[in-house]
Every structure is written in C-alpha cells, then in structure tokens.
Amino acid sequence: MTEINRRDFIRFATVAGASLGFPQLALAANPKVVVVGGGVGGCTAAKYLRKLNPQVDVTLIETKKVYQSCFMSNEVLSGDRTLDSITFDYEGLKRHGVKVVIDRVDAIEPDKKQVVTQGGETFAYDACIVSPGVDFKWDAIEGYDEKVAEVVPHAWFAGPQTTTLRNQILAMPEGGKVIIVAPPNPYKCPPGPYERAAQIAMYCKHHKPKAKILILDPKDKFSKQGLFTQGWSKLYGFGTENSMIEWVGAAGGGTVEELDPSTMTLQAEIEEFQGDVINIIPPQKAGKVAFASDLTDGDWCPVNKLTFESSKHKNVYVLGDASSAAKMPKSAYAANSQAKVAAAAIVSRFNGIEPPDPTFVNTCYSILGEEHGISVAAVYTLDKSSNTILPVKGAGGLSPMDASDQQRKREVSYAHSWFANLIDDMMM
Numbered sequence: 001m002t003e004i005n006r007r008d009f010i011r012f013a014t015v016a017g018a019s020l021g022f023p024q025l026a027l028a029a030n031p032k033v034v035v036v037g038g039g040v041g042g043c044t045a046a047k048y049l050r051k052l053n054p055q056v057d058v059t060l061i062e063t064k065k066v067y068q069s070c071f072m073s074n075e076v077l078s079g080d081r082t083l084d085s086i087t088f089d090y091e092g093l094k095r096h097g098v099k100v101v102i103d104r105v106d107a108i109e110p111d112k113k114q115v116v117t118q119g120g121e122t123f124a125y126d127a128c129i130v131s132p133g134v135d136f137k138w139d140a141i142e143g144y145d146e147k148v149a150e151v152v153p154h155a156w157f158a159g160p161q162t163t164t165l166r167n168q169i170l171a172m173p174e175g176g177k178v179i180i181v182a183p184p185n186p187y188k189c190p191p192g193p194y195e196r197a198a199q200i201a202m203y204c205k206h207h208k209p210k211a212k213i214l215i216l217d218p219k220d221k222f223s224k225q226g227l228f229t230q231g232w233s234k235l236y237g238f239g240t241e242n243s244m245i246e247w248v249g250a251a252g253g254g255t256v257e258e259l260d261p262s263t264m265t266l267q268a269e270i271e272e273f274q275g276d277v278i279n280i281i282p283p284q285k286a287g288k289v290a291f292a293s294d295l296t297d298g299d300w301c302p303v304n305k306l307t308f309e310s311s312k313h314k315n316v317y318v319l320g321d322a323s324s325a326a327k328m329p330k331s332a333y334a335a336n337s338q339a340k341v342a343a344a345a346i347v348s349r350f351n352g353i354e355p356p357d358p359t360f361v362n363t364c365y366s367i368l369g370e371e372h373g374i375s376v377a378a379v380y381t382l383d384k385s386s387n388t389i390l391p392v393k394g395a396g397g398l399s400p401m402d403a404s405d406q407q408r409k410r411e412v413s414y415a416h417s418w419f420a421n422l423i424d425d426m427m428m
C-alpha cells in the first residue's frame with residue numbers, strides 16, 4: 001500500500017460518516033464475513049464492509065423481517081409518530097450486495113469458524129461480527145417475567161409492546177398514574193427512561209391533564225439530569241406540588257423489588273406504589289447468542305477496542321450494546337461508530353495491514369416537548385495501553401442550560417434529522 005493510500009484509509013476509519021475515498025484493493029480471494037444481528041451495529045458494519053471492498057462476501061443474519069428502531073420509539077408513546085415511521089426493511093442493504101438471511105443464530109463456533117442457525121443452516125466465515133443488542137435479567141424483580149411483560153410491558157424493544165404501552169396510556173382514566181421503573185446501569189440508552197416520562201407527559205398534558213408519571217429509579221443520578229429536570233419543570237411543573245412528573249431515586253426508596261400484576265402494585269424498598277399503567281424496564285445484559293457463544297465475561301462482551309475483536313475468541317467482533325465499550329454509552333450512534341471501526345479493521349486484516357487508530361463519536365438527542373429538545377455529544381479516542389475509550393476533552397458537550405426557546409426548538413428538528421441520517425447511514 002502506498003503512503004498516500006494508507007493515509008486515505010486511516011482518514012476513512014477515523015472520521016465516522018466520512019465519504020469513502022478508500023482505495024479498493026484486490027484481495028486474493030473473496031473473504032467471507034457473517035454478521036449476526038441486523039440492528040444498528042450489524043447493518044452499519046455490513047454496509048461499510050461492502051463499501052470498503054465489494055469483494056468481501058457479506059451475509060447478515062437477523063431474526064426479524066424488518067427493523068423497528070428503539071430510537072424515536074418514545075415518540076410513538078406520545079402519539080407524535082407511528083410505529084410504521086420507525087419500521088424499515090433490509091432492501092437497502094441488499095442493494096449494497098449484502099446477503100440477508102432471516103433466521104435466528106443459535107451460536108457462533110469460533111473453533112470451526114462457523115455460525116449455526118435455528119433453521120439448521122451453517123455459515124462459514126473468515127470474520128464474524130456479532131451485534132445482538134441486549135437481553136433482560138428476568139429474575140431481578142420478583143413477579144416480573146417474559147409472560148407478565150405482555151401485559152406489563154417493558155417496551156424497551158420497539159414493536160408490539162410499544163403499541164401495548166401506548167394503548168394502555170390512551171385507555172388510562174383521567175387522573176391516572178403511569179409508573180416507569182428505570183433500570184440500573186449499564187443499560188441501553190441512558191437518557192431513554194427520562195425522555196419516555198416526558199413523552200408520556202406531553203400526551204397527558206393535552207388529553208389527561210391530571211395524570212401523574214412516577215419514575216422509580218435504583219440510581220441516584222441519571223444522564224443529562226440537569227437538562228431533564230429543567231425541561232420537566234418548564235413543561236410539566238416538576239418540583240411543584242402539581243408536577244405531572246415525579247422522580248424517586250435510590251436514596252428515596254426508588255429500588256423496586258417486586259410486582260403484583262393482579263393489583264398493579266410495586267413493592268419498592270420503603271413503600272408500595274400502585275399504578276394504572278406500569279412500565280418496567282428490567283436490568284440488562286448482552287444478547288443471548290453472546291452467552292451461547294462464550295463471548296461474555298460477566299454481563300457483557302470484552303473486546304480489543306482497537307478493532308472490536310472479542311478478547312475471548314479470534315476473528316469474532318462484538319459491537320454495540322452487547323460489547324464492553326465504556327466509556328461509550330450503549331447507544332445507536334455509538335454502535336454505528338464502532339461498526340465503522342470494526343469494518344475498517346477487518347478489511348485491513350484481509351489486506352494484511354495494521355488497523356488504523358480509531359476515533360469514535362456519540363450524539364444523543366432527547367425530545368421533552370413539541371418544541372423542547374436537548375442533546376449530548378462526545379468524541380472519543382482510544383488509550384491503547386489500557387484498552388480504554390476516553391472522551392476527548394473539549395470535544396462535544398451538553399446542550400447549554402441557558403439555551404433560548406429557539407435553540408430548544410431547533411434541537412427537536414436536529415433530533416429528527418439525526419434519526420433520518422442515522423437510518424440512511426446504517427441501511428440505505
């Protein structure tokens with residue numbers, strides 16, 4: 001590789017979302033990459049592998065025929081968007097030459113370099129990318145399990161439960177109470193439960209103005225807390241006697257121990273709470289297939305953050321929510337950024353060259369009201385000696401606390417463009 005080409009290559013990998021000036025080198029054979037999971041990490045990696053070098057044979061295996069994005073699913077709860085508007089098929093990826101297989105992967109067999117599916121198929125690989133998202137720890141709250149979740153929804157995967165929760169909010173009597181049980185760290189989308197409270201309040205403000213939304217939380221602080229409480233105060237009277245939203249943290253007894261679905265009662269550390277609608281977001285761990293494939297250490301999958309190759313098995317790369325990628329949050333934008341780094345590292349490997357030094361990006365918007373958006377953004381670099389991803393000081397930051405109404409309104413339209421651009425980048 002010439003020096004100029006090498007520089008071009010590194011530029012691609014280090015600038016997330018950069019246009020592709022990548023030199024497409026001739027490969028000796030057509031290496032095979034199997035991607036497990038067609039969410040943000042999996043789709044982005046599959047598409048970018050093909051863009052980096054169309055000689056790479058990419059097969060993506062996903063359980064569902066369509067992807068329903070969790071990001072923006074809170075807006076379905078307020079009625080501001082439909083489930084259809086967050087539902088996407090895989091035709092775009094196919095146009096990039098990705099082979100899409102609808103099946104469930106039972107396990108990855110690193111010693112045989114193959115993936116085995118529930119449908120009985122076997123896929124050989126030179127590199128395997130695994131981005132299965134999260135699974136729940138169902139034994140954390142007594143009385144709450146997968147069956148009960150059909151009537152007391154978590155709605156933490158966008159889909160039928162999003163509709164169930166929305167319908168329950170619509171059917172709730174005026175003056176009713178919605179209880180959101182937030183999860184402990186780490187979990188996907190740290191600001192998600194607090195945006196959800198605001199989106200439900202946004203609906204109630206217009207249709208059930210005496211309703212209450214109570215958040216029970218096993219934590220004492222949460223993401224963008226200052227901006228959230230400021231927005232809740234302005235829009236929903238937070239901190240006053242008539243507040244529509246109430247938050248009870250760990251110190252106030254917010255840790256929930258048990259659910260009695262027959263009486264819709266939650267037993268928390270100090271007292272009992274009764275709700276008309278209950279939304280429990282359980283504690284989380286890496287997706288099932290990561291455990292079945294021996295990719296985990298504790299709840300998550302350790303990786304070499306230079307490439308996102310598993311620390312446990314060679315040639316297997318774990319991305320997104322399932323990976324241990326602190327200090328990056330478990331977010332869609334983080335998964336998208338990690339996928340590009342992994343794709344570049346895999347193509348480098350096929351070309352017999354060192355992977356480039358990565359830079360990662362995260363941006364996360366939360367919409368608190370029709371004209372009130374807030375955000376957090378960060379750029380990250382890798383400290384190779386400690387295998388730690390660190391935020392770059394002075395790059396990114398939070399929306400200012402003293403932003404004008406115009407700025408808050410603008411952040412809502414930025415959030416919607418962010419969504420359209422991310423979907424486009426990952427699968428169109």
Ligand SMILES: Cc1cc2nc3c(=O)[nH]c(=O)nc-3n(C[C@H](O)[C@H](O)[C@H](O)COP(=O)(O)OP(=O)(O)OC[C@H]3O[C@@H](n4cnc5c(N)ncnc54)[C@H](O)[C@@H]3O)c2cc1C
Nearest residue numbers: 037039040041063070071105132133189320321331332333
């Ligand atoms: C309410 C909510 C709001 C959010 N809002 C934002 C936001 O505003 N901004 C943001 O950046 N992030 C947001 N997120 C987080 C974001 O959705 C996730 O971080 C992101 O989707 C992670 O991507 P991933 O590839 O790791 O997993 P996912 O996108 O969840 O994809 C995993 C895929 O793998 C598939 N799969 C799992 N197991 C198998 C198997 N065995 N075989 C085949 N396929 C399998 C699943 O069906 C799924 O399609 C939000 C999340 C929630 C819940």
